[in-house]
Amino acid sequence: MADKATFRIWRGGNGTGHFVDYATAISPGMVVLDAVHGIQAADANDMAVRWNCKAGKCGSCSAEINGKPRLMCMTRLNTLDLSVPVTVEPMKTFPHVRDLVTDVSWNYRVKTKIQKFKPRKPDAPDGTWRVQQADVDRPQEFRKCIECFLCQDVCHVLRDHNLHEEFIGPRFLIYTAQLEMNPLDTGDRLKDLKDRDGIGYCNITKCCTKVCPEEIKITDNAIIPLKERVVDEFFDPLGGLFKIIR
Amino acid sequence: MSSIDVPLKKGGFGTTSRTDNWWAEPLLVFLGYMSFIVYATWAALQGNNYLCTAQCGGADYLSPMYSPLLIEQAPAWWPAFLPFSAAMLILPFPGLFRFTCYYYRGAYYKAFWADPISCSVGEPRSSYRGEKKFPLILQNVHRYFLYFAILFVFILLYDGYKALWFTGPDGAKHFGIGVGSLVLILNPILLGGYTFGCHSFRHLVGGMKDILSASPVRKTAYDCAGCLNRSHMKWAWVSMFFVGFADVYVRLCAMGIWHDWRIL
Numbered sequence: 001m002a003d004k005a006t007f008r009i010w011r012g013g014n015g016t017g018h019f020v021d022y023a024t025a026i027s028p029g030m031v032v033l034d035a036v037h038g039i040q041a042a043d044a045n046d047m048a049v050r051w052n053c054k055a056g057k058c059g060s061c062s063a064e065i066n067g068k069p070r071l072m073c074m075t076r077l078n079t080l081d082l083s084v085p086v087t088v089e090p091m092k093t094f095p096h097v098r099d100l101v102t103d104v105s106w107n108y109r110v111k112t113k114i115q116k117f118k119p120r121k122p123d124a125p126d127g128t129w130r131v132q133q134a135d136v137d138r139p140q141e142f143r144k145c146i147e148c149f150l151c152q153d154v155c156h157v158l159r160d161h162n163l164h165e166e167f168i169g170p171r172f173l174i175y176t177a178q179l180e181m182n183p184l185d186t187g188d189r190l191k192d193l194k195d196r197d198g199i200g201y202c203n204i205t206k207c208c209t210k211v212c213p214e215e216i217k218i219t220d221n222a223i224i225p226l227k228e229r230v231v232d233e234f235f236d237p238l239g240g241l242f243k244i245i246r
Numbered sequence: 247m248s249s250i251d252v253p254l255k256k257g258g259f260g261t262t263s264r265t266d267n268w269w270a271e272p273l274l275v276f277l278g279y280m281s282f283i284v285y286a287t288w289a290a291l292q293g294n295n296y297l298c299t300a301q302c303g304g305a306d307y308l309s310p311m312y313s314p315l316l317i318e319q320a321p322a323w324w325p326a327f328l329p330f331s332a333a334m335l336i337l338p339f340p341g342l343f344r345f346t347c348y349y350y351r352g353a354y355y356k357a358f359w360a361d362p363i364s365c366s367v368g369e370p371r372s373s374y375r376g377e378k379k380f381p382l383i384l385q386n387v388h389r390y391f392l393y394f395a396i397l398f399v400f401i402l403l404y405d406g407y408k409a410l411w412f413t414g415p416d417g418a419k420h421f422g423i424g425v426g427s428l429v430l431i432l433n434p435i436l437l438g439g440y441t442f443g444c445h446s447f448r449h450l451v452g453g454m455k456d457i458l459s460a461s462p463v464r465k466t467a468y469d470c471a472g473c474l475n476r477s478h479m480k481w482a483w484v485s486m487f488f489v490g491f492a493d494v495y496v497r498l499c500a501m502g503i504w505h506d507w508r509i510l
Contacts, residue, residue: 067263067366087263092366132459156362161374183456200378204352207365220445220475224348227386228449235386 002026005077007035008085011047013098020044021085026077032088033061033072036100048099056213059148063100064089069150069211091153104149110168114197117179118187135183142178142222144214147171151208151218157201167198170208170218177222180229190233199226259360261368268364275357282486286311286337289493293331295500298426302499302506304413307426309496310433310489311337314401340398340489343391348445349482351377351385389446396447399438406431412508423510426495433485433492440481443474 005026008019022039033051040047052058054073061072066080066087080086094102123130151170157163168176176193179185193199208218216222232239262268289311296312298305308315311333320330328334344350355361362369377385409430411419441447452458452468459465474481498504 064263064366066265068266069366081265084265087265089263132457134459134465135457154365156365156369157374157376159366160362160369161372163374181456185456198376198378200383201374201376203355203361203376203382204348205356205362205365206352207362210365219352220478224445225449225453227348228389228446228453231386231389232449232454235383236389238390 002082005035005082006085007032007039008087009036009039009044009047009100010087010089011044011099013096015096017096017099019087026082028078030077031073032063032065032070032075032077032080032086035077035086036072036088048097048101050101057146059146059213062091062148062150062153064091064153069153071148071150071213074213091149093153093155093159094149106164107147107149107152107169107171110172111175114168114172114176115179115187115189115192117182117185119184120186129184131183138181138221139178141216142174144216145171145174146214148213150211150213154207154211155202156205156207157198157203163198163201167201170202170223172197173199173202173226174216174218174222177226180226190230193226194230194234199223199230202227257368259368259370260363262364262366264364264366268367272357272360272363275353278483279354279357282490285490286341286493289490289497290331290333290337291329292497293329293333295497296333296493298496298500298506299413301502302424302426303422303508305422305424305426305506306408306411306413307424307430307496307499307506308405308408309333309493310402310405310430311493313398313405339391339394343388343395343441344482344486346385346388346391347482348388349478353479389450392441392444392446392450395437395441395444399434399441402430402434402437406434421510422508424506424508426499426506428509429492429495433488436481436485436488439474440478440485442471443476443478443481444471445475445478447471448475 003025004023006021006023008021011017011020022043024035024038024042026035033054036049040049049061051061051073053060056071056074059071062069063072064070065072065075069091072088088100090096090100090102094104094106097103119129122128149171152158155169157167158169176189176197179187180189202223204219204224206219209220212218296309297315298307313336315332317335318332324330356363360370361374375382377383406427409427410421410423412422414420448468448471451471452464455464458468495504499506
């Protein structure tokens with residue numbers, strides 16, 4: 001590994017700005033966030049970067065490294081070609097605040113609109129429930145989500161088509177799947193999924209799955225099963241007839 | 247939905263900061279699909295050499311593209327300007343099963359329609375309807391083609407079984423194994439791996455339920471479908487090309503270019 005590497009970092013505020021090259025010392029074991037912190041300490045004290053845990057669990061340091069949405073704290077330098085400058089940009093799907101920081105608050109507003117968990121009546125007199133592990137395996141996969149919003153960033157429906165008004169994005173489709181597949185939940189979110197949340201906009205390109213740092217199979221295990229449930233309810237006349245007969 | 251103002255400028259088609267060969271995957275997918283589509287169309291239009299019997303030592307090798315062989319002559323209602331072969335009544339069903347398959351959809355939206363051409367790469371169009379509106383909302387018909395695809399797996403398994411019986415000099419059928427037998431048995435196995443790993447199949451056998459533990463049979467079926475589903479892309483590619491290879495094998499044997507090697 002070379003002693004120094006160049007990082008081409010987006011500097012500016014509110015969507016305007018330009019790339020600035022910074023050469024910084026590197027050593028084995030470093031991640032991109034370490035290098036950004038080194039640059040911040042030595043060359044750019046005013047550079048804005050959001051981070052917290054440095055362990056891939058808080059989801060704060062999301063950015064685009066060499067054009068790919070990734071966590072800076074989980075991108076080791078030895079996985080990058082350091083013979084050329086490494087570009088580090090803010091996420092493009094959300095409003096830019098400054099340097100590497102974007103305003104992701106839209107996501108929290110979306111979450112408030114999704115129908116909340118609505119459990120069935122408690123199974124036991126003490127007000128608790130009994131569930132089998134086999135029945136919670138599926139929703140538990142989705143609980144691994146750290147809300148880094150990299151999946152929202154890479155989703156072309158939001159990124160390229162700006163359909164934030166009509167599509168909740170992969171993060172909130174897995175959140176909905178987590179609730180819909182919960183064996184205790186009695187809520188019905190299928191009409192919302194079809195009409196308000198725009199599940200039909202997803203065209204299954206699996207970009208969200210590819211960037212997920214928790215390796216959640218977003219498309220295969222959450223979005224497609226939800227699409228199938230929407231088909232059950234609204235697009236399958238034979239299935240509907242079968243349900244009536246049965 | 248909450249509104250948002252995204253001031254960062256988007257680039258045009260192909261614009262990206264990615265430094266890897268992002269174009270390689272959609273290009274390979276495009277070439278892979280096109281090569282199969284071109285070959286399958288050509289093979290379907292031939293209308294001959296789809297059955298190998300005398301040239302294959304009395305075997306009963308039928309190309310999967312022509313199975314089940316129900317109608318060999320054009321029916322009266324068939325338009326005169328359209329060429330006819332038995333495959334043309336058969337291929338639309340597995341073809342539409344694959345066309346509406348979740349894996350294929352994601353792959354050809356990228357490779358053929360550039361929507362997007364690759365992840366975090368600029369798109370050629372600003373408008374977008376997705377699968378929410380006509381015409382792509384019709385992709386929701388996928389499960390109906392699944393029902394046909396399941397039927398085809400069993401039909402092709404029967405063809406594989408028939409390929410184990412060779413007509414001897416006495417005119418009776420004798421058990422045997424040729425390379426063609428193995429090809430025609432392996433073909434439905436690969437197709438089964440693809441069909442029974444289908445997302446719709448996984449949903450229908452158990453995915454639609456929130457509580458699977460109450461029915462061990464359903465749970466087992468769901469787990470098996472899920473196991474196949476994890477490699478759905480691989481099953482899709484391998485089974486597609488093997489159908490093509492099985493047709494090539496039968497066709498070349500029927501033409502006398504290849505000779506079927508009798509193992510047993």
